[in-house]
Amino acid sequence: MxxxxxxxxxxxxxxKAAQLKKAKKLxxxxxxxxxxxxxSQYIRLRDSNKFGVAxxxxxGDKKPWKQLQNGxxxxxxxxxxxxxxxxxxAQCVACNMFKAxxxxxxxxxxxxxxxxxxxxxxxxxRHTTHxxxxxxxxxxxxxxxxxxxxxxxQN
Numbered sequence: 001m002x003x004x005x006x007x008x009x010x011x012x013x014x015x016k017a018a019q020l021k022k023a024k025k026l027x028x029x030x031x032x033x034x035x036x037x038x039x040s041q042y043i044r045l046r047d048s049n050k051f052g053v054a055x056x057x058x059x060g061d062k063k064p065w066k067q068l069q070n071g072x073x074x075x076x077x078x079x080x081x082x083x084x085x086x087x088x089x090a091q092c093v094a095c096n097m098f099k100a101x102x103x104x105x106x107x108x109x110x111x112x113x114x115x116x117x118x119x120x121x122x123x124x125x126r127h128t129t130h131x132x133x134x135x136x137x138x139x140x141x142x143x144x145x146x147x148x149x150x151x152x153x154q155n
Contacts, residue, residue, distance in 0.1 A: 031137035038144035039083050040070035045151050047090035057089035057109050058102035071096045073106050074122050080130035083140050086114055087122055 048054035048065040055062050057071060071091025074081045081087040089109075095102040107119035 026134060028132060028134060028137065031134060031141065032132060035083065035137045035140045035144070036076075038141050038148065039088070042144040042147045043070045043085075043088045044068050044090045045148060046085075054090040056092040056095055058091060058095040058099075058105040061092045061094075063092065065090065068092055069096045071101055071106065073101070073103065073110055073119065074126045075101075078126050078128070078130075079132050080125055080128045081122060082132075084122075086110065086118060 044054055044065040047057075047068075052064050052066075053062050054065045054068050056068065068090040069092070070088050072082070073087050073089075076082050089106075091101070091106075095105075107123075110119040110122065111117065
């Protein structure tokens with residue numbers, strides 16, 4: 001059965017069904033996936049030196065930034081801290097995945113880098129609810145992409 005192209009009226013303008021479908025693709029879930037991808041690259045590049053080598057925040061293992069992951073002190077399920085610079089650092093696969101983030105060492109490193117009590121403050125925010133908005137995610141993506149473009153060529 002062939003489907004007819006339907007037109008949908010929206011705020012005085014007419015959009016074809018295909019255009020409306022494309023507009024719906026800007027969902028929070030899709031943007032969150034893109035934001036995760038670009039924010040992860042940003043964090044790993046931020047933590048790397050001019051040779052593109054970064055150090056795992058918890059064990060100190062040094063590897064090219066592309067071989068590391070974006071580790072979170074407070075898990076990604078907390079939207080408030082999911083894209084927080086203080087909460088995210090380059091971390092090796094062993095620490096991030098196999099040692100469940102190696103959180104004790106991670107907390108110690110956060111306090112060393114940002115001052116005593118920083119890990120406790122982040123930890124205290126873990127149950128704060130925050131609904132990510134499309135505009136917020138778009139800004140995270142844009143900012144991360146700009147940083148990647150400016151800094152990826154140096155590595």
